[in-house]
Amino acid sequence: MALACAVVSDDGEIVARLQAGDEEAFAALVRQYQASLLRLAGAIVVSSAVAEEVVQETWLAVVRGVERFEGRSSLKTWLFRILANRARTTLGRELRSASLPLDEVTEHFDRAGAWVSPPVPWSDQADDRIVAERLAAKVRDVLPTLPDAQRQVVVLRDVEGLSAADVASVLGLSDGNQRVLLHRARARLRQQLETDVARI
Amino acid sequence: MRFWGRRRALVCRQAVALMAGYLDGALSDGDRARLEVHLAECPHCHEYLAQLRATIRAAGQVQPDVLSDEALDELVTLYRRWTTG
Numbered sequence: 179m180a181l182a183c184a185v186v187s188d189d190g191e192i193v194a195r196l197q198a199g200d201e202e203a204f205a206a207l208v209r210q211y212q213a214s215l216l217r218l219a220g221a222i223v224v225s226s227a228v229a230e231e232v233v234q235e236t237w238l239a240v241v242r243g244v245e246r247f248e249g250r251s252s253l254k255t256w257l258f259r260i261l262a263n264r265a266r267t268t269l270g271r272e273l274r275s276a277s278l279p280l281d282e283v284t285e286h287f288d289r290a291g292a293w294v295s296p297p298v299p300w301s302d303q304a305d306d307r308i309v310a311e312r313l314a315a316k317v318r319d320v321l322p323t324l325p326d327a328q329r330q331v332v333v334l335r336d337v338e339g340l341s342a343a344d345v346a347s348v349l350g351l352s353d354g355n356q357r358v359l360l361h362r363a364r365a366r367l368r369q370q371l372e373t374d375v376a377r378i
Numbered sequence: 379m380r381f382w383g384r385r386r387a388l389v390c391r392q393a394v395a396l397m398a399g400y401l402d403g404a405l406s407d408g409d410r411a412r413l414e415v416h417l418a419e420c421p422h423c424h425e426y427l428a429q430l431r432a433t434i435r436a437a438g439q440v441q442p443d444v445l446s447d448e449a450l451d452e453l454v455t456l457y458r459r460w461t462t463g
Contacts, residue, residue, distance in 0.1 A: 199461045201454060201457060201458065201461075204453075204454065204457045205450060205453075205454050205457075208445065208450055208453050208454070209445055209450060212445050212449070212450075212453070213442035213443040213444075213445060214442055216443075217442075234453070234456070237453060237456070237457070238456070238460055241457060241460045241461065242460070285391075285394055285426075287389075287390060287391040287394075290389060291389030291390055291391035291392060292389060292390050292391075293390050293422045293423075296422035296425070296426075297422060297425050297426045297429055299425050300425075300428070300429055300432065310432075310435060310436055310439055311439065313432070313433075313436035313439075314436045314437070314438075314439035314440050314441070316436070317433070317436045317437050317440050318440045318441070321440070332437065336433075336434050336437035336438055337437050337438065337440050339438060342402050342404070353404070357398045357399060357402065357404070358398075360398055361395075361397065361398035364398070364430055364433055364434065364437075365430075367433050367436075367437065368426075368429050368430055368433040371429075371432075371433055371436065372429075
């Protein structure tokens with residue numbers, strides 16, 4: 179199955195093949211997006227078992243709905259939109275302990291709005307490719323510790339590379355809320371990376 | 379109050395609050411200009427923005443988990459059932 183390892187890059191082609199019932203095209207799509215879908219599902223629902231169910235339901239919805247895919251968004255955005263809708267529906271059924279995120283502010287300012295403890299300059303090596311890979315590994319470890327709403331936004335924006343407008347639409351957020359959540363998530367990630375950068 | 383004389387200048391807290399919009403290119407011309415003036419004058423906020431950019435780059439390099447052959451086979455089997463059923 180050589181095609182199973184290929185990265186699917188042409189939405190129109192993959193959609194046509196899926197509509198024709200092409201199993202290898204489906205396998206290639208699963209390989210490309212399964213982990214990403216699981217990561218987003220895990221940021222919306224509570225248990226990993228439920229997240230897996232939601233992802234499986236998403237694939238079924240994709241197979242059944244591919245005839246209606248019109249290409250108004252990218253295939254990737256369409257997948258995430260289906261997943262977010264499924265996960266939110268599931269969440270409505272799932273008994274979820276109240277877990278309003280603590281609104282932690284990771285930047286600290288005095289009453290005049292000046293830095294109390296300014297950011298410690300990062301080494302120039304933070305731009306180095308090897309170091310960047312280490313930082314990416316750290317981001318991956320820290321992501322699950324972010325409050326859910328922040329995690330959903332930063333995963334879609336910065337890990338998956340969706341546009342601000344697509345993320346707001348997939349998650350049902352206003353542009354302003356999307357940006358506030360994104361900023362908080364990035365601030366938290368930056369703070370966590372700081373300790374690693376200091377050891378470089 | 380040293381800001382009274384330059385009411386429209388930003389303090390660091392305000393500068394940081396504008397950074398997400400700045401990185402998205404979503405600020406008004408006025409806000410963008412005020413932020414850029416602040417960044418040129420404030421090494422701390424300049425550094426903070428650079429660190430946010432490095433953080434975004436790192437997030438963009440997070441590798442997806444490798445999908446096991448079993449998990450893939452399971453979904454492909456389901457696909458076969460969905461498409462034939």
